[in-house]
Amino acid sequence: MTLTCDDVRMTTGNLIAKLRAHRAAEERLKQARRELDVEITRVVDSGEWQIIDVAEVTGWSRETIRAIVKRVQQERWAEADRKRSSTPPDQLGEL
Template identity: 85%
Template sequence: MTTGNLVAKLRAHRAAKERLDQARLELDEEIARVVDNGEWQIIDVAEVTGWSRETIRAIVKSVHERQSGVSTESAT
């Protein structure tokens, strides 16, 4: 039984998931930054992302809590 290809695909999948998780953190931080600085309104971010205003508010809150050291679950 050869498992080399399966193992390689599993490793590639895990690496891609890690990159996706990091990209999502960076996106969340950028959303919070532009909302906090008044560069974008929540409704505009919601329109661009296709997410609800409530989701955007939850993302901003989650970033603030993460930055202040409060443990929180993912907003989406």
């Protein structure tokens, strides 16, 4: 099948392939951003870097860095709570 739009022809196969490639790139970007956020949180929490230094290197505001750190910490706490609530009481000492 070929679609026509403003005298430009593109087979639907090309469109679908480009759309799939775009979606895959978006997923890779989301994963890379998640990994960066976790690393930012790690270096700030460990004291290796200060928030102001991370902000300078990334070009993001200190408020943005604080928000990233807070979000990642909250996600970790929520995950720990989920693990605790799903662990039988006799196994809590193993966490």
